[in-house]
Amino acid sequence: GAVVSQHPSRVICKSGTSVKIECRSLDFQATTMFWYRQFPKQSLMLMATSNEGSKATYEQGVEKDKFLINHASLTLSTLTVTSAHPEDSSFYICSASVGSYEQYFGPGTRLTVT
Amino acid sequence: GDSVTQMEGPVTLSEEAFLTINCTYTATGYPSLFWYVQYPGEGLQLLLKATKADDKGSNKGFEATYRKETTSFHLEKGSVQVSDSAVYFCALSEGAGKSTFGDGTTLTVKP
Numbered sequence: 444g445a446v447v448s449q450h451p452s453r454v455i456c457k458s459g460t461s462v463k464i465e466c467r468s469l470d471f472q473a474t475t476m477f478w479y480r481q482f483p484k485q486s487l488m489l490m491a492t493s494n495e496g497s498k499a500t501y502e503q504g505v506e507k508d509k510f511l512i513n514h515a516s517l518t519l520s521t522l523t524v525t526s527a528h529p530e531d532s533s534f535y536i537c538s539a540s541v542g543s544y545e546q547y548f549g550p551g552t553r554l555t556v557t
Numbered sequence: 558g559d560s561v562t563q564m565e566g567p568v569t570l571s572e573e574a575f576l577t578i579n580c581t582y583t584a585t586g587y588p589s590l591f592w593y594v595q596y597p598g599e600g601l602q603l604l605l606k607a608t609k610a611d612d613k614g615s616n617k618g619f620e621a622t623y624r625k626e627t628t629s630f631h632l633e634k635g636s637v638q639v640s641d642s643a644v645y646f647c648a649l650s651e652g653a654g655k656s657t658f659g660d661g662t663t664l665t666v667k668p
Contacts, residue, residue, distance in 0.1 A: 477655065
């Protein structure tokens with residue numbers, strides 16, 4: 444089946460630093476990748492939609508300068524949290540789609556900002 | 558816009574009990590419907606799906622039927638196990654891979 448990986452699975456960083464999270468589709472080429480944020484005991488909040496070779500489309504209320512998304516190839520998208528602060532601590536999940544109705548989710552990245 | 562409303566949790570059941578988690582939706586078109594499961598500290602796994610009205614999705618003893626007339630996609634399992642304890646998300650997609658999720662229902666099964 445379609446597999447999506449994320450790296451790292453957990454990261455702890457100091458306030459003010461930047462963190463990059465990678466999302467890879469391992470056995471298929473994804474036309475679109477999505478980035479979600481999940482707070483404890485809450486649902487997934489879509490942050491942005493990313494298509495290979497074009498700028499990401501951000502959801503309302505998501506700061507594009509803070510959450511930089513790069514989709515360099517059909518198998519890789521990255522999310523960089525710039526100048527991270529404790530309120531950015533969260534579980535970040537990516538998913539990949541091949542243009543159909545179905546998404547394949549990564550295992551998530553737990554970000555803790557101290 | 559599209560929306561998904563799930564039965565509020567948490568839900569606590571004894572092992573071998575019958576499970577129902579309600580899910581209703583609103584959509585402008587004819588969406589595909591999904592149930593995802595999330596175990597602690599992990600991402601989402603697709604549990605089952607249905608792409609058109611009257612389709613029944615099933616997997617690992619779980620079932621859900623796409624009911625267009627009631628705009629529902631309730632999740633059921635006849636006999637739950639402790640290992641089914643997780644958070645369950647109902648979702649819909651109207652294409653291009655983008656999905657709308659419900660708030661999730663936490664299920665705890667006690668031995």
